[in-house]
Structure formats: C-alpha cells, structure tokens
Amino acid sequence: MNIQFRLNGKNVQADVKPDVILLDLVRELGCYSVKRGCETANCGLCTVWLDGKPVLSCSTLAVRVDGRHVTTLEGLQKEAEEFGMFLAAEGGEQCGFCSPGFIMNVLAMEKELDHPDEDEVREYLSGNLCRCSGYMSQLRAVKQYLDRKNGVGGNV
Amino acid sequence: MFRAEDYVKVDSLAEAYELCQKRSSLVVGGMVWLKMTNVTKRTIVDLSGLGLDQIEETGEEFRIGCMSTLRQIETHQGLNQYFGGIFRECTRHIVGVQMRNCATVGGSIYSRFGFSDILTCMMALDTYVELYHGGIMPLSEFAKRPVRRDDKDILVRVIIKKDGRKAAYTTQRNSSTDFPLLACCVSRRGGNWYVAVGARPSKAQVVTITDDGYDSLAQLAREAADSFTYGTNTRGSSRYRRQLASVYIRRLMERLTGRSVTIG
Numbered sequence: 001m002n003i004q005f006r007l008n009g010k011n012v013q014a015d016v017k018p019d020v021i022l023l024d025l026v027r028e029l030g031c032y033s034v035k036r037g038c039e040t041a042n043c044g045l046c047t048v049w050l051d052g053k054p055v056l057s058c059s060t061l062a063v064r065v066d067g068r069h070v071t072t073l074e075g076l077q078k079e080a081e082e083f084g085m086f087l088a089a090e091g092g093e094q095c096g097f098c099s100p101g102f103i104m105n106v107l108a109m110e111k112e113l114d115h116p117d118e119d120e121v122r123e124y125l126s127g128n129l130c131r132c133s134g135y136m137s138q139l140r141a142v143k144q145y146l147d148r149k150n151g152v153g154g155n156v
Numbered sequence: 157m158f159r160a161e162d163y164v165k166v167d168s169l170a171e172a173y174e175l176c177q178k179r180s181s182l183v184v185g186g187m188v189w190l191k192m193t194n195v196t197k198r199t200i201v202d203l204s205g206l207g208l209d210q211i212e213e214t215g216e217e218f219r220i221g222c223m224s225t226l227r228q229i230e231t232h233q234g235l236n237q238y239f240g241g242i243f244r245e246c247t248r249h250i251v252g253v254q255m256r257n258c259a260t261v262g263g264s265i266y267s268r269f270g271f272s273d274i275l276t277c278m279m280a281l282d283t284y285v286e287l288y289h290g291g292i293m294p295l296s297e298f299a300k301r302p303v304r305r306d307d308k309d310i311l312v313r314v315i316i317k318k319d320g321r322k323a324a325y326t327t328q329r330n331s332s333t334d335f336p337l338l339a340c341c342v343s344r345r346g347g348n349w350y351v352a353v354g355a356r357p358s359k360a361q362v363v364t365i366t367d368d369g370y371d372s373l374a375q376l377a378r379e380a381a382d383s384f385t386y387g388t389n390t391r392g393s394s395r396y397r398r399q400l401a402s403v404y405i406r407r408l409m410e411r412l413t414g415r416s417v418t419i420g
Contacts, residue, residue, distance in 0.1 A: 001163060018163035018200060021191065041188045041255050042333070053227075054254040059188045063163045064204065105254065126333050127252010 003066035008075025023057040033073035033100040044128035047101040054108040090141040094132035185263025222262025242325040246277035276354030280341035282317040321345035342408035351380040377406035
C-alpha cells in the first residue's frame with residue numbers, strides 16, 4: 001500500500017505491507033533512534049509522536065500514519081540535546097539504550113503538562129523502563145530541566 | 157506474530173460490517189494486544205476514519221466512540237467530574253501514556269479481557285454497548301457473552317447514563333504498571349450498591365446489593381465479595397483475591413459514604 005505522511009517535517013512516501021509496524025518503517029527510513037525493545041508495549045523504547053502525541057511505534061500499524069505527522073528523536077535534535085545535557089549531568093543516561101524513548105516522552109510531557117509535580121512526572125514517565133539508572137538520576141535530570149524551563153517554578 | 161494481507165480503512169460501518177462477515181477478516185482497535193498474537197488474517201478492517209474517536213456528552217449520557225483511546229477517557233473532564241475521577245483512576249496505572257494513546261476503548265471492551273480495568277470500571281455504572289447489528293444492550297449482558305470467533309458484530313460505542321450514581325475505583329498490582337491482581341469498582345445510587353470485581357482473574361462481573369438488613373459496611377462488603385468466584389494464577393491465589401476483594405469493597409463503600417477509610 002502506498003502511504004504519504006510527514007516524517008520529522010518532511011514529506012515521505014512509502015510502500016508498506018498491511019501488517020508492517022511503524023517501528024520498522026521509520027527505521028527503514030533512517031530513524032535509528034527508534035529502538036525495538038520489549039515488543040509487548042511495556043518498555044517505551046520505541047516512542048514516537050503521532051500528530052504530536054507520544055505513541056508506541058511497535059503497536060502502531062504503518063498504514064495508519066497515512067496523511068499524519070510522525071516525529072522521532074531525529075526531528076527534535078535541539079530539544080533532545082538540551083535535555084540530554086541534563087540527563088548526562090545527572091548520570092541518567094547510563095547505557096543509553098532507553099534514552100531516545102525516554103527523551104521523547106519527557107518532551108511530550110513538557111508540552112502536555114503545566115508545571116507537573118513529582119507524582120505527575122513519575123506517572124507520565126512510568127511507561128519508560130530503564131534497567132540501569134534506578135530512575136532517580138533520570139528524575140533529578142527531569143527536575144533540573146523543568147526548573148530551568150520554568151524559572152524556579154518547577155514543582156518536582 | 158500478527159499477519160495480514162490486506163488493509164481497508166472503511167468509509168462506513170455498513171462497509172465494515174460487510175467486510176468482517178468473512179472469517180478471514182478482523183476489525184482492529186489499537187493493535188496493542190493483537191500485534192502480540194499469532195493470528196493471520198486476510199483483511200484487517202480499520203474504523204479510524206469514521207469519527208468514532210470522540211467522547212460526546214449530553215444531558216443524559218456520555219457516548220464514547222469505540223476508537224477513543226484510554227488516554228482520552230483518562231483525561232476527559234466531563235467523565236471524571238461526573239463519576240468522581242474513576243476513569244482517571246482506572247487507566248493511570250495501565251503501562252504508560254504512550255500505550256494509553258494507542259489502546260482503544262472498543263478494543264478493550266469488545267475483547268472482554270479478564271484483566272481489563274476499563275471493563276471493571278464501566279460495569280459498576282449504568283453502561284450499555286451499541287453494536288452495529290445487535291443494537292444497544294447492557295454492558296453486563298454483553299460481558300457475559302463468550303468471546304467467539306464467529307461473533308462478527310461491531311462495537312460502535314459505549315454509552316454511560318448519567319443516573320446520578322457516585323463511584324470509586326481501586327486496584328491492586330504486584331508491581332507498578334503490571335496487570336491488576338484484582339480490580340474493584342463500587343458505585344452507589346440511593347440504597348443500591350453496584351459492585352464490580354475484575355481480574356479475579358476472570359473477566360469482570362457486577363452484583364447489586366441493597367443497604368437493607370446489614371449492620372455494617374464490612375458485612376455488606378463481605379456479602380458482595382462472596383458473590384464472586386475467584387481463581388488462582390501466577391499473580392495470586394483465589395483465597396488471597398477473595399480476602400482483598402472484601403477489604404477493598406469495604407474501603408470503597410466507606411469512601412462513597414464519606415466515612416474515613418479504615419485500614420485492615
């Protein structure tokens with residue numbers, strides 16, 4: 001099937017089979033930040049934005065993005081780099097395998113929630129599993145990042 | 157691995173119904189569960205172009221389109237305001253925001269999963285399902301039906317009546333974001349209590365109990381908890397589930413009557 005969509009702001013055409021998942025399509029198109037993790041919709045590693053909302057690309061049929069906007073980490077280089085500095089400063093990246101999905105969801109949370117408190121942050125990011133950091137360094141990084149964005153108004 | 161040879165984004169429910177009468181066709185929701193199955197279908201039927209991803213609120217009811225996501229019911233102000241936040245409570249522990257942006261209400265309700273928080277929550281309310289061919293029927297009746305391959309109807313929307321009942325919801329999970337070990341939803345209208353328990357581990361059921369003849373909420377809750385059967389799986393034993401159900405139902409009843417919730 002032929003589909004057309006916008007990938008990181010650029011028009012893309014692709015010929016996909018009906019059962020191909022978005023994860024495989026975006027990787028085929030060069031977006032290697034999107035990783036295959038659990039494939040059971042649990043780990044958040046494959047997070048992309050679909051029309052600005054975070055979704056699991058392992059659970060989204062590629063044919064369903066026809067006419068829509070898909071954003072991967074490659075399309076958010078500046079924002080990702082900015083948050084990535086906080087993540088590195090707090091030792092929150094560790095092996096780094098989960099970082100792309102985690103960063104995508106942190107940036108989505110920043111857009112969606114206004115001055116989230118710690119419980120809201122933990123809840124929003126609960127779908128991003130990390131096997132090395134123990135989450136506390138990630139949480140510190142998110143706090144520093146939001147504090148910087150919000151002046152001193154961050155509640156985390 | 158899920159396999160399909162053809163994909164049709166339908167223009168009408170009639171087209172979808174006609175397509176899905178074939179044994180080799182399947183209507184898909186959010187694909188979260190389906191993609192993990194070993195099913196091969198000739199045609200997958202997509203309803204996402206029919207505007208069924210909306211939650212409408214009228215003076216009498218909420219009408220939730222089958223393609224609405226779990227995240228939509230979690231964040232819908234009207235639903236949560238009217239029913240005391242139970243839709244937020246029953247969804248917020250389900251994996252993560254990204255997953256809840258994919259999974260659909262239709263997929264969850266039509267499949268009648270035993271572990272479903274959504275089914276448990278809606279069972280305690282005055283809820284109906286609208287089927288394309290079968291018309292409107294109470295959710296409790298629909299949920300009793302076995303899930304059969306030859307059942308080729310289409311769940312169009314879920315309708316929840318604004319009948320004034322107050323509701324509360326809770327679950328127990330062995331670890332955060334896991335499937336529930338037990339899910340309980342209790343609602344109250346006048347002297348009637350509607351108690352739904354799911355993840356027993358079988359699918360949710362509801363019982364109605366009236367206030368009359370009970371000395372305490374603890375007694376009422378025990379009676380309600382004993383109305384259900386419980387099973388054993390890797391998450392917990394039937395005995396443990398029964399004990400938990402009695403405690404959680406009582407706590408929810410205490411919450412709904414404005415009493416301070418007692419531990420134990």
